[in-house]
Amino acid sequence: MPIAVAIALLVLGSVAFHLFSPWWRTPLASNWGSIDSALDVTLWICAAAFILLNLFMAWVLVRYRNRPGHKAHYEPENATLEKRLTFWTAIGIAGMLAPGLVAWGKYVSVPKEAAIVEAVGQQWQWSFRYPGPDGVLGAAAVKYISPDNVLGLDPLDPYGRDDLLVEAGDLHLPVGKPVKIVLRSKDVLHDFYVPEFRAKMDLVPGIVTYFWMTPTKAGTYDILCAELCGTGHHEMRGKVVVETPKAFAEWQAQQTSFSQILADMPQAAISIMLIKANACTISAPRSIR
Amino acid sequence: MATTLADDLRPLHHPRSWLTKYVWSQDHKVIAIQYSVTAILIGVVALILSALMRLQLGFPGLFPSIQPDNYLQFVSMHGMIMVVYLLTALLLGGFGNYLIPLMVGARDMVFPFVNMLSYWLYLLSVIVLVAGFFVPGGPTGAGWTLYPPQAITEGTPGHQWGIATMLVSLAIFVAAFTMGGLNYVTTVLQARTKGMTLMRMPLSVWGIFTASIMGLLAFPALFVAAIMMLFDHFAGTSFFMPTMQSMGRITPTEGGSPLLFQHLFWFFGHPEVYIVALPAFGIVSDLISVHARRNIFGYRMMVWAIVIIGALSFVVWAHHMYVSGMNPYFGFFFATSTLIIAIPTAIKVYNWLLTLWRGNIHMRVPMLFAIAFIFTFIHGGLSGLFLGNVSVDVPLSDTFFVVAHFHMVMGVSPVLVIFGAIYHWYPKIFGRMWNETLGKLHFWITFLGVYAIFLPMHYLGILGVPRRYYALGETAFIPESVHLANEWITIAALIVFAAQGLFFFNMIWSLFRGPRADPNPWGAASLEWLTPQTPPAHGNWGPHLPVVYRWAYDYSVPGAARDFIPQTEPRA
Numbered sequence: 001m002p003i004a005v006a007i008a009l010l011v012l013g014s015v016a017f018h019l020f021s022p023w024w025r026t027p028l029a030s031n032w033g034s035i036d037s038a039l040d041v042t043l044w045i046c047a048a049a050f051i052l053l054n055l056f057m058a059w060v061l062v063r064y065r066n067r068p069g070h071k072a073h074y075e076p077e078n079a080t081l082e083k084r085l086t087f088w089t090a091i092g093i094a095g096m097l098a099p100g101l102v103a104w105g106k107y108v109s110v111p112k113e114a115a116i117v118e119a120v121g122q123q124w125q126w127s128f129r130y131p132g133p134d135g136v137l138g139a140a141a142v143k144y145i146s147p148d149n150v151l152g153l154d155p156l157d158p159y160g161r162d163d164l165l166v167e168a169g170d171l172h173l174p175v176g177k178p179v180k181i182v183l184r185s186k187d188v189l190h191d192f193y194v195p196e197f198r199a200k201m202d203l204v205p206g207i208v209t210y211f212w213m214t215p216t217k218a219g220t221y222d223i224l225c226a227e228l229c230g231t232g233h234h235e236m237r238g239k240v241v242v243e244t245p246k247a248f249a250e251w252q253a254q255q256t257s258f259s260q261i262l263a264d265m266p267q268a269a270i271s272i273m274l275i276k277a278n279a280c281t282i283s284a285p286r287s288i289r
Numbered sequence: 290m291a292t293t294l295a296d297d298l299r300p301l302h303h304p305r306s307w308l309t310k311y312v313w314s315q316d317h318k319v320i321a322i323q324y325s326v327t328a329i330l331i332g333v334v335a336l337i338l339s340a341l342m343r344l345q346l347g348f349p350g351l352f353p354s355i356q357p358d359n360y361l362q363f364v365s366m367h368g369m370i371m372v373v374y375l376l377t378a379l380l381l382g383g384f385g386n387y388l389i390p391l392m393v394g395a396r397d398m399v400f401p402f403v404n405m406l407s408y409w410l411y412l413l414s415v416i417v418l419v420a421g422f423f424v425p426g427g428p429t430g431a432g433w434t435l436y437p438p439q440a441i442t443e444g445t446p447g448h449q450w451g452i453a454t455m456l457v458s459l460a461i462f463v464a465a466f467t468m469g470g471l472n473y474v475t476t477v478l479q480a481r482t483k484g485m486t487l488m489r490m491p492l493s494v495w496g497i498f499t500a501s502i503m504g505l506l507a508f509p510a511l512f513v514a515a516i517m518m519l520f521d522h523f524a525g526t527s528f529f530m531p532t533m534q535s536m537g538r539i540t541p542t543e544g545g546s547p548l549l550f551q552h553l554f555w556f557f558g559h560p561e562v563y564i565v566a567l568p569a570f571g572i573v574s575d576l577i578s579v580h581a582r583r584n585i586f587g588y589r590m591m592v593w594a595i596v597i598i599g600a601l602s603f604v605v606w607a608h609h610m611y612v613s614g615m616n617p618y619f620g621f622f623f624a625t626s627t628l629i630i631a632i633p634t635a636i637k638v639y640n641w642l643l644t645l646w647r648g649n650i651h652m653r654v655p656m657l658f659a660i661a662f663i664f665t666f667i668h669g670g671l672s673g674l675f676l677g678n679v680s681v682d683v684p685l686s687d688t689f690f691v692v693a694h695f696h697m698v699m700g701v702s703p704v705l706v707i708f709g710a711i712y713h714w715y716p717k718i719f720g721r722m723w724n725e726t727l728g729k730l731h732f733w734i735t736f737l738g739v740y741a742i743f744l745p746m747h748y749l750g751i752l753g754v755p756r757r758y759y760a761l762g763e764t765a766f767i768p769e770s771v772h773l774a775n776e777w778i779t780i781a782a783l784i785v786f787a788a789q790g791l792f793f794f795n796m797i798w799s800l801f802r803g804p805r806a807d808p809n810p811w812g813a814a815s816l817e818w819l820t821p822q823t824p825p826a827h828g829n830w831g832p833h834l835p836v837v838y839r840w841a842y843d844y845s846v847p848g849a850a851r852d853f854i855p856q857t858e859p860r861a
Contacts, residue, residue: 003652003660010664010740023748023774025684026766032683039681046671053667057642061660064581066651071852072583072845073647081643082587082636089635096678097628101621103680108617123444123536142532142539183614187534188439189547191612191687195753195766198684202614204547205438206531209614222764226687226755228432230444231357234758 004061011054018047029196029221029242031178031214034103036198042096049092107199110212114178119171120151121183121190121203124232126223127151128171132162132257142186142205144277148265152186153258155270155277161262164255171223171240174248178214191227194240202227215242303827315401316827317386320408322718324382327408331415332375338367340786347779349760357759358446361430364757365447366421368433369455372561373462374415376703380568381466381504382411384710385473385497387718391817392494394482394835396828398472407472410465417458424450432757434558437529437550441522443536453522456515463512466504473501482816484837488592489856491815491841492585495592496571499599500564506603507560514553521545551613555606562699563602567595569706570637573659575841576709577641579813580656581648582852584842587640594633594640601630611682620679627677634670638663649845649852653811654728658709661736662702669698672747687757690750693743701739708735708792715796716806717817720824723799731791738785745774814853815841 028036064072118129118137129151131137138153138160145152150167153160173179183192185203192211193200196219201211223238243251262270304310314320342363345355355363386404390397398404421428430446431439439445440452447455477490477498490498517528521542529550530542578585585591607615607623641663650656672694676682685691708731716722750756753766761767809818821831835857843854 001652003657006737007660007664014744017744017748021745021748022768022770023745023752025751026753035680035683038678039675039684042675042678042681046674050667050671053638053642054664057645057660057663060642060645060648061650061652064645064648064650066582066649070649072581072649074584074844074846075586075647076584076842077587077589078643082590082639085639086632086636089632093628093631093674096674097625100624100678100680104617104620104624107680107683108620122534142534145534145539185533187536188442188444189436193687193755195684200683200686201612204531204614205533206544206546207548207614220765222766224755224764228361228436228439228757230439231361231430231446232444233361234357234755234760234762237762237764 001062001065004058004065007054007061008058011051011058015047015051026195027217028198029194029215029217029219030198031216032103032107032198034099034106038096038099038103041099045092045096107211110180110210111178114180114212115174116180116182117171117173118182118184119192119203120186121192121225121229121236122186123188123230124225124236125168126171126192126236126238127168128166129153130164130166130252130255131159132164134159134162137182138163138258140184144273145186146273146276148261148269149273155262155273161257161259163258164252165258165261166255170220171238172248172251173215173240173242174245175215175218175242177245178212180210180212183209183211188229189227190225190229190236193224193226194221195224196221200226215240218242218244313405315397315405317390317398317401317404318718318825320404321383321385321387323408324386324411325379325384327412327415328375328379328383331370331419332379334419335367335370335375336786336789338363338370340783342367343779343782345759347776347782358427358430360759361432361757362428362446362451365430365432365435366428369459370418371700372433372565373459374418376565376699376707377466377504377561378411379707380565380572380703381473381497381501382408382469384493384568384572384707385469385501387714388493388817389473389476389497390480391820391825391829392491392815392841393477393480393485394816394830394837395476395480396830396834399475399480400468400472403468404472407465407468410461410468414458414461414465417454417461421447421451421454421458424454427451429455434551434554435518436554437518437521437547438531438533438535438542441518441530442533442540453519456519456522459515460512460519463508463515466508470501470505470508473497474505482834482837485816485856488589489837489840491571492574492588492591492595493568493571495595496567496569496574499595500567503560503567503599503602504564507557507564509557510553511557514550514557517553518550548610548613548615551610551615552607555609556603558609559606560599560602562695563598565699565703567599569662569703570595572710573662573706574637574641574644575813575815576655576659576706576713577644578842578844579713579811580653580659581645581650582812582844583644583648584844585640586643586646587636588840588842590636591640594636597633598630598637601626601633605630605677608677608679608682611679612686624677624679628674631670631674631677638667638670653712654723654725654732655709655713655811657729657732657736658705658712661732662705662709665697665705665739666702669694669696669702673698684753685750687755688750689746689754689756692756693746693750696746697743701743705736708732711796713811714817715799716810716823717808717820718824719800719803720806721799721803722806722810723795723803727791727795731788731795734788734791735785738781738788741781742778742785745778749774812851812853814843814855816856819855819857
């Protein structure tokens with residue numbers, strides 16, 4: 001008997017906790033409302049199942065508790081009932097899978113007009129790269145990394161010369177413009193995670209990963225790392241500033257391009273960089289458009 | 290008709306001394322207890338680690354000796370110990386060993402020597418695992434998932450020796466499991482007594498049997514992953530190591546794939562969830578049926594659900610990797626297969642409820658744990674649909690929602706079943722009865738406590754609080770109330786932690802002072818309760834093997850004299 005009451009109270013308590021919980025999604029700041037609605041549909045179907053099944057159990061525990069003269073019913077199978085339950089479960093599952101897959105379909109199709117920004121992770125900080133006026137990120141790889149070339153741009157790739165580099169600074173994005181965020185890691189796994197955007201994706205050394213989104217609300221948001229990357233994992237923070245296209249253009253105009261960095265380097269250092277780069281052109285990675 | 294071993298007792302390895310009876314024993318029951326005690330002891334280590342983690346999360350800065358490295362080491366060791374060295378070992382090595390021969394009417398496992406070897410190798414794997422605490426740099430802090438490259442590169446605690454002891458220990462564990470698993474599968478297939486057809490076996494055996502087959506197929510993936518990472522670490526290969534930097538220096542590695550490890554790991558890791566869950570499903574079915582005095586509802590459906598879940602669990606692994614950077618188009622397939630697996634799982638839940646329905650429910654301690662399991666499993670199963678549903682997983686992955694989900698579904702739920710099962714079979718195993726008041730107290734604190742721990746975590750996860758964080762620090766979207774929640778969760782966790790003392794006290798005290806138990810105190814119909822001696826003697830059945838005439842669930846049959854008919858009773 002107490003267990004039946006406990007189960008019923010836990011169900012009611014869970015519902016109350018849900019209704020009065022101070023913790024829920026952060027206000028959405030991207031186009032991924034479809035992810036939020038898929039979560040809502042999943043939640044409603046699951047909540048209905050949770051409440052019905054557990055309240056049924058609580059009722060059964062009271063109704064069929066052991067007491068003098070009470071005897072259990074012998075019924076090994078009831079094919080009709082089992083088929084009906086299977087059918088309705090399948091309907092419920094399909095009901096939540098459909099919006100989930102539709103949202104995923106959007107998540108994996110990057111719009112053609114999306115701008116490109118690169119986020120580079122390393123233990124334990126974020127850096128960013130913009131493609132510059134040509135709209136193409138120059139080739140980059142770990143083997144090109146040097147103190148003068150911290151993001152590892154290929155000095156021989158002409159597409160890379162106008163790239164804007166933001167080392168350990170803030171990411172800026174214009175509001176309302178779709179952007180493909182290309183992700184690269186210099187060392188270990190990381191994950192680019194801004195809760196308000198809903199989107200996230202791992203950075204995997206050796207390959208380039210990506211996701212896309214449209215920031216819809218101006219503001220400054222925390223960038224966290226969501227893939228355990230060692231001792232400083234919890235301190236691998238960055239900021240993303242979503243601002244008007246005008247403010248974004250002004251900010252961009254102040255950033256340093258790769259050619260400016262090269263121009264500031266001593267001639268000898270450039271020569272060494274170019275010689276080293278030439279030595280590894282055989283399997284040079286491609287530029288990202 | 291099942292193949293039966295003869296009634297001949299001679300092939301059994303009879304113990305001649307105390308040492309061969311209790312230490313180097315080939316008796317499945319002794320090996321089961323050895324496995325269980327070892328698993329529970331190492332489980333207590335993992336429990337202590339979780340308390341330390343909670344202290345850091347609930348009261349950050351209050352314990353200066355817990356540094357970020359320590360925290361990550363606690364996380365990693367806690368996870369691996371609980372999943373592999375406690376749950377897998379206890380459910381298969383412990384319950385599998387004890388129950389299979391008794392439930393199918395065999396005298397022992399078919400390979401008793403290999404069975405003994407399985408335990409000693411398991412013990413060795415535990416010793417190597419524990420050695421990780423004492424090597425320079427301490428145990429690995431790469432998370433229980435051990436993802437490379439960070440697992441073996443600078444910047445991660447234990448990247449030098451801790452990871453090596455972990456990988457070697459896992460490889461030994463897989464060898465130990467293979468010896469046990471082959472035994473469980475072969476015993477079920479070859480050593481069933483006369484009349485014990487597959488479709489008359491108790492669901493406990495079905496769950497353990499299917500899980501053993503899955504283990505034999507899934508653990509090799511972990512084994513090769515461990516060996517390959519050891520090569521990467523010590524022999525300079527690059528299976529998982531790309532061209533990369535480590536702490537600002539370019540490593541000599543080239544061209545390896547970190548994602549390959551993740552695929553291997555989860556090809557093991559996902560079936561592993563069901564290797565733990567299926568024995569628990571089977572055992573809880575038996576607890577419910579016995580204590581509700583009612584036949585299991587839809588037995589054939591239950592068996593098929595176990596088999597289908599087992600098969601499907603091999604094609605869902607990449608749902609752990611939706612945002613891993615694998616080809617995103619895999620998401621469509623893996624979301625669909627993952628949500629399909631929910632159907633047979635839901636059928637199991639319905640059939641447990643329908644077994645209770647129209648039953649005659651005795652609220653004994655094992656039954657309380659079984660009911661609590663249904664509640665937590667419904668909760669954990671449903672939250673799994675969020676994470677399986679690919680796009681919904683994107684905001685939730687690597688947050689506290691995931692922590693809450695898997696603790697509810699494969700931490701709390703199987704552990705509740707294990708408690709229920711220990712209370713249920715204790716009188717048979719030791720011939721003594723435990724104290725009911727202590728048992729109920731243990732149940733109530735544990736059940737309500739774990740829900741208080743894990744329910745709020747779901748909401749922290751939906752808010753976006755990331756997991757595996759030593760400290761949340763200054764984060765704009767995390768309000769002060771989250772820190773308060775963390776304090777409360779820690780307090781609940783410490784209460785549940787302390788309450789386990791009741792369980793240990795009850796079990797140990799009753800071993801010596803508990804009243805003598807009835808050979809069949811619950812009025813159960815399955816074979817293990819029908820042994821001539823309690824606890825069962827070596828060889829289990831005396832001079833003649835039992836003969837089975839019916840399934841294990843003839844409870845409250847109309848017209849029968851008692852409310853159960855033992856499996857050995859001939860049909861009228």
